[in-house]
Amino acid sequence: MAALLRPRLLVSRLFQPLCWAEGGEAAAAGGEAPCRSQRLLVQGGLISPAAPGCYHYLPAAVRALEKLVALVDGAMRAAGGQKLSMPCLSAAEAWRASGRWERMGAELFRLADRHGKGYCLAPTHEEAVTELLAAQSNLSYRQLPLRLYQVTRKFRDEPKPRLGLLRGREFHMKDMYTFDASAEAARRSYELVCDAYGRLFRALGLRVVRVQADAGAIGGTVSHEFQLPAEVGEDRLALCPAGHFAANAETISAEQAACPTCGEPLTRTRGIEVGHTFYLGTKYSSVFNATFCTAENKLQLAEMGCYGLGVTRILAAAVEVLSTEDSIRWPSLIAPYQVCFIPPKKGSREEKGAALLERLYDDVAEAAPQLAGDLVLDDRTQLTIGKRLKDADRLGYPYVIIAGKKACGDPAVFEVWSQNAGEVTFLTREGVIDLLSKVRVS
Amino acid sequence: MAALLRPRLLVSRLFQPLCWAEGGEAAAAGGEAPCRSQRLLVQGGLISPAAPGCYHYLPAAVRALEKLVALVDGAMRAAGGQKLSMPCLSAAEAWRASGRWERMGAELFRLADRHGKGYCLAPTHEEAVTELLAAQSNLSYRQLPLRLYQVTRKFRDEPKPRLGLLRGREFHMKDMYTFDASAEAARRSYELVCDAYGRLFRALGLRVVRVQADAGAIGGTVSHEFQLPAEVGEDRLALCPAGHFAANAETISAEQAACPTCGEPLTRTRGIEVGHTFYLGTKYSSVFNATFCTAENKLQLAEMGCYGLGVTRILAAAVEVLSTEDSIRWPSLIAPYQVCFIPPKKGSREEKGAALLERLYDDVAEAAPQLAGDLVLDDRTQLTIGKRLKDADRLGYPYVIIAGKKACGDPAVFEVWSQNAGEVTFLTREGVIDLLSKVRVS
Numbered sequence: 038m039a040a041l042l043r044p045r046l047l048v049s050r051l052f053q054p055l056c057w058a059e060g061g062e063a064a065a066a067g068g069e070a071p072c073r074s075q076r077l078l079v080q081g082g083l084i085s086p087a088a089p090g091c092y093h094y095l096p097a098a099v100r101a102l103e104k105l106v107a108l109v110d111g112a113m114r115a116a117g118g119q120k121l122s123m124p125c126l127s128a129a130e131a132w133r134a135s136g137r138w139e140r141m142g143a144e145l146f147r148l149a150d151r152h153g154k155g156y157c158l159a160p161t162h163e164e165a166v167t168e169l170l171a172a173q174s175n176l177s178y179r180q181l182p183l184r185l186y187q188v189t190r191k192f193r194d195e196p197k198p199r200l201g202l203l204r205g206r207e208f209h210m211k212d213m214y215t216f217d218a219s220a221e222a223a224r225r226s227y228e229l230v231c232d233a234y235g236r237l238f239r240a241l242g243l244r245v246v247r248v249q250a251d252a253g254a255i256g257g258t259v260s261h262e263f264q265l266p267a268e269v270g271e272d273r274l275a276l277c278p279a280g281h282f283a284a285n286a287e288t289i290s291a292e293q294a295a296c297p298t299c300g301e302p303l304t305r306t307r308g309i310e311v312g313h314t315f316y317l318g319t320k321y322s323s324v325f326n327a328t329f330c331t332a333e334n335k336l337q338l339a340e341m342g343c344y345g346l347g348v349t350r351i352l353a354a355a356v357e358v359l360s361t362e363d364s365i366r367w368p369s370l371i372a373p374y375q376v377c378f379i380p381p382k383k384g385s386r387e388e389k390g391a392a393l394l395e396r397l398y399d400d401v402a403e404a405a406p407q408l409a410g411d412l413v414l415d416d417r418t419q420l421t422i423g424k425r426l427k428d429a430d431r432l433g434y435p436y437v438i439i440a441g442k443k444a445c446g447d448p449a450v451f452e453v454w455s456q457n458a459g460e461v462t463f464l465t466r467e468g469v470i471d472l473l474s475k476v477r478v479s
Numbered sequence: 480m481a482a483l484l485r486p487r488l489l490v491s492r493l494f495q496p497l498c499w500a501e502g503g504e505a506a507a508a509g510g511e512a513p514c515r516s517q518r519l520l521v522q523g524g525l526i527s528p529a530a531p532g533c534y535h536y537l538p539a540a541v542r543a544l545e546k547l548v549a550l551v552d553g554a555m556r557a558a559g560g561q562k563l564s565m566p567c568l569s570a571a572e573a574w575r576a577s578g579r580w581e582r583m584g585a586e587l588f589r590l591a592d593r594h595g596k597g598y599c600l601a602p603t604h605e606e607a608v609t610e611l612l613a614a615q616s617n618l619s620y621r622q623l624p625l626r627l628y629q630v631t632r633k634f635r636d637e638p639k640p641r642l643g644l645l646r647g648r649e650f651h652m653k654d655m656y657t658f659d660a661s662a663e664a665a666r667r668s669y670e671l672v673c674d675a676y677g678r679l680f681r682a683l684g685l686r687v688v689r690v691q692a693d694a695g696a697i698g699g700t701v702s703h704e705f706q707l708p709a710e711v712g713e714d715r716l717a718l719c720p721a722g723h724f725a726a727n728a729e730t731i732s733a734e735q736a737a738c739p740t741c742g743e744p745l746t747r748t749r750g751i752e753v754g755h756t757f758y759l760g761t762k763y764s765s766v767f768n769a770t771f772c773t774a775e776n777k778l779q780l781a782e783m784g785c786y787g788l789g790v791t792r793i794l795a796a797a798v799e800v801l802s803t804e805d806s807i808r809w810p811s812l813i814a815p816y817q818v819c820f821i822p823p824k825k826g827s828r829e830e831k832g833a834a835l836l837e838r839l840y841d842d843v844a845e846a847a848p849q850l851a852g853d854l855v856l857d858d859r860t861q862l863t864i865g866k867r868l869k870d871a872d873r874l875g876y877p878y879v880i881i882a883g884k885k886a887c888g889d890p891a892v893f894e895v896w897s898q899n900a901g902e903v904t905f906l907t908r909e910g911v912i913d914l915l916s917k918v919r920v921s
Binding site for chain 1: 491492493494496527529530533534535536537538540541542544561562563564565566567568569570585588589590592593598600607611614615621622625627632634636638648649
C-alpha cells in the first residue's frame, strides 16, 4: 500500500546538476588531474566542491551515504556495538592531557570560543570517549566489554586535500572504541571487529586486504589497515600472492622481497586505506584513569581498542575501483537508486510503450516494497533514449529498464540493462518483476 | 524470522550510566538550576555534558534522535524535500558577501586553516546553498520549485549556554531552503512547509503554536516561529485564546492586550522555539546571483525561503513538557525503546514467572516485527521489581510489562504499565501480544 501511495520519482524533479565544470576543483585550480571517483561524482551531480577538501553531498550521494551507514550500523551491532554521538567541538584540555594537542601539529583545526577557551574539531575521539568512561565511577567488570561507536563528521587540516572524497578535510568516519577487562578480552574484541569489517567489505563486493600497519599518532602496539588495492591509493602494500602475509610497505624493510611465511615473492601494489584498527592497551585509560571494578573489588585500568572506517572514503573508493571511465558503478547495496525506467522519446514510433513502462514501474513498486524510493522514471521524453541511458550511467543505477521497439510487441518485451553484471536481456513484464523482486537493498 | 534471530536486548548490557552527578554541569558549576529535561536526560544516562553547551548523546538518546530524524525526513519528503548535506566548515568569503561575517559577531565560531584562510562553523546555510544553486548556470524554471534540506550539526557560540539541549552551542538542526520562480510560488512553498511542520508536531503529540515572528539576523519579510508553550521557554508569547492570533511578544507593543481580530484578551505565556520559517525573497539570491531561466528565456533571481527545526531541541522540549518530576515521558513515536519486560526478582516466590516473561518477549518479537530492536528485558534480577520499575521510568519506556504474582496463575496474567496513558492493566499473554502488535514506531 505504502508503495502504491508514494508518487513516482521523476528524473526531471531530482536535484542532480549534471553540468558542473568538468573535473571539479582540482582542474579548475590548475592543480593535478582529479581521480576517477572525483571526476565521476562531480560530473554526475553527486557531490559539489564547497572549499578545499570540503564537499556538498547532493541528494543521490546522501542516499548512497545513508545506505552505507545503515550497513555499517548493522555490522557494528553484530559486533556488540552500541551507537553514541560525541561533539565535534573538543576541549583542548583533554588533548593536552594525552599529549596530542602538541603532537598533532597543524593537522588539528583549532579555535577559541568567545571566552578564549581552546577547542579543536575532533579528528578522532579517544580522549573524549575515555573521559566519558572515566566519569562513570562505578563501572563493573560485569558491564565489560563495552563497544561504543559513532558515525560522525571528522576534521583534519590536510596540507594538500586531494582526490575528492578520498582525502578531504571534513569527512564522515565510523569510529568504535572498545573497553575490556583484560588484554586477552581486548584481543577478542579486536578480532571480532576486524571480522565484522571483513564481512562488511565482502557484502559490498570490495576486495579489501587486511595488512599489518604502523600505529602512527593514535598509538598502541598492534594495528592493521584495511586496504582496497587501487592505483590511485596513497599507501604502498606488500602482499603474499598466496595470502600468507600482507603489510603496509612502511612496516617492512625495502629489501624484503619474499613472504616471511612461505618464501614466495611479495607483490608490491598501492592501496586506499578504508579502515584502520588499533589495540591501544592502557595508553588512554591510564591518562584519564578510566577504571573498572574487578571481581576482586579492585580498581583496574580498562584495556582499549579503537577502530575506524572512512565512511565517505569507502563511498568514493568503491566508485573508484568499480566504475568504468565514464560510467559510475556502485556496490549494489548502496547504489543511490536501484532502477531507472526509460520510456520512449516523445513523438517516436514507440511512444505507446510509455504507458506500459509506467504501469511496469507501479507493478514493481507493488511487488517489491523493499524498492520503495529506489525506482526512478526518466520522464525527460524530449530526450532520446540514448541520451538518457548515458545520464543513467552517470548516476549508476544497477538496473535500467527501457521501453524500446519490442515494448510495442505482443507480449511487450522490455530491454533490461543489468549494469553490474554487464548484461542486456529482454524480459516480459513478469520477467522484470521477477528479477527486481529479488533485489536486496540496504 | 529476523526478529527471532535477533538476540534479546538486556538492560545489563546497555550503556546507560545512571550514576552521573545529579543535576549535570549547571549544578556542578554552581550555576543556575538545570531544567527538568536537562536533569532527567543527564540522570537517566541519556546525555552527558562534554563541554559548555556540548553533549555526548548516549545510546538511548541516539535511538530517540534517529527516530525523530526519520520522522522529519518523512515530513520533508512529503513537502517535496530532497535531502543533501553541506559542510560544517564554511569559508569566510561567502559570509562577508552576505554581510553576516560582521553582523553575526561573537555568535559565530571562527577559525583559520593552516594557510590562514578564514572559516566559520556554520550555524545555518543560506550562503552555502545559494552559492550551490548559483553555480548551476542553466537552471530552468521547469526545475523549480527546488526544496533542499539537510539534518546536520550546527554551531553557535552562545554567550551563556544553558538548559541542556534547549540552548546548546553544538546541536542538530533540520534546515530547508526553497527556490521558487515567483513570489506567489514561494508563498505556496512557505505554506506547504509550515503545514508539514504542523503535521509533524501533531504526530509527536506536541501542542506547538505557530506565531508571527521577527526575522532577526536571517532577514526577509515574513517569518513565523513554532513555539511549544513551556514555563522554561525563553520566548514570550501573546496568544488569542480562540486561536485567531499568535505572536512572539517582541513583535507587538507591550500595551496590546486584545486580539486584533476578535478583541478577546490575549494570554501571555512562555514558549520554546522549536521551529522557525522565513520568507527571504531575493535577499540571498541577489547577493550570489542565483538565477534561473524563465519561460521567456530571461534570467531571473530565485525567490527563496528557509525553514529550521531544532531537532535536538525538539527532543529535549518534548521531554520537558511531557515528563513528570522524576519520570521521563517521550512522544511514543520517538521513545528510545518501546517496551521493557521486568521478570521477578531472583529467589522470590514468583521466580517461575521469569521463563514465561522471556517467552512473551520472544512472542512479541515475532508477532510485532516493527518492534525489533525496541524490546528490552531487564535481566538485573538481583534487584527488586520496584527498583527496576523506577529505572524504567528514568529511561521512559511507553510500556512496561511485569511478571508479578499473577504471572504464576493459570492463565498467567502480566502487569502492563501503559505509561503515556497513565494506566495499569492486567493482561494474558494474548492480550499483551494484541496490545503491542498495534504499537506504531517511527
